[in-house]
Amino acid sequence: MRLYFRPKTPTQFYAEGVKSSNTLSISRFPDAHCPVPVFFLFDSAEILSREDSWFSDRGLASRNHEIMSTAQELANLDWRKIYHTGPYDPSKFEEADIASRRMAEVIVYSRLELASLKWIYCRSEAEKDTLLYLLTEDDRHQYERKIVATTRSGLFYREHTFLESVRMDSDAAHLSFSPDTQSPGPFNLQAIIRSGQNIHQNENSEFLLQKGRYRWKVDVGFDDYELEIRLDGNTIYRNRHIEVDDIPF
Numbered sequence: 001m002r003l004y005f006r007p008k009t010p011t012q013f014y015a016e017g018v019k020s021s022n023t024l025s026i027s028r029f030p031d032a033h034c035p036v037p038v039f040f041l042f043d044s045a046e047i048l049s050r051e052d053s054w055f056s057d058r059g060l061a062s063r064n065h066e067i068m069s070t071a072q073e074l075a076n077l078d079w080r081k082i083y084h085t086g087p088y089d090p091s092k093f094e095e096a097d098i099a100s101r102r103m104a105e106v107i108v109y110s111r112l113e114l115a116s117l118k119w120i121y122c123r124s125e126a127e128k129d130t131l132l133y134l135l136t137e138d139d140r141h142q143y144e145r146k147i148v149a150t151t152r153s154g155l156f157y158r159e160h161t162f163l164e165s166v167r168m169d170s171d172a173a174h175l176s177f178s179p180d181t182q183s184p185g186p187f188n189l190q191a192i193i194r195s196g197q198n199i200h201q202n203e204n205s206e207f208l209l210q211k212g213r214y215r216w217k218v219d220v221g222f223d224d225y226e227l228e229i230r231l232d233g234n235t236i237y238r239n240r241h242i243e244v245d246d247i248p249f
Contacts, residue, residue, distance in 0.1 A: 001112040002060065002105050003047070005082055007039060007155045009103050011059075017160025018231045023183040035234040036162070038131060039121040039155060046116040048074065052109045059103030067107065077104065120147045123156045124178075126163035126237050133239045161187075161209060163229065168241035173218040173227050175237075177209055184209040187231045191218045195225040207231075 189207035223243035
């Protein structure tokens, strides 16, 4: 198991968010694509004190990385570069390796149980609802209190397309997309509605997000249904709506 010391690594920068085919075609790393990222936050003291836990001074893909294991070696890591934020000048010798240092890793050589798991961070309420819905009942019961949606800028870049929120009613579902996306599309958008044996699909092959907060309405017409939203084949939302009648007292 490989973990990063920090969020917002260079890998995350190139991969995070739903990117249209147009955006991917001009990306430096067109195969780096993680439409819906989820962060697992572990207790660092518990992980690093394991006998089978090692760490590197930079990303393992870097040619000059070193793998270490002692407390003294951990203390001597270049933490200023590992946790560096903001722009830097790669032409300067003292700054040239900041990108690889930002990707320093922790390596657990055997199975990593979730006993040291503190939080599971989702990028939005819509993505949190999706994760909870996709979990088994037992896993949802065990981890629901650890799963949170956050808008903290220190965890996600939030620069490309994602769903911020979804409001599901019996007649329609209302989708709110991220307002500041750098990948507005066009996308192939599919809204798949499942109710019993009924399956309905709304599709827009030229779905283009507008500037600012963009909302899209999906007509439904069922009290009990599952809604799945896909962009270019990537599932970005899935949840169920059940209309509950008011109980008179």
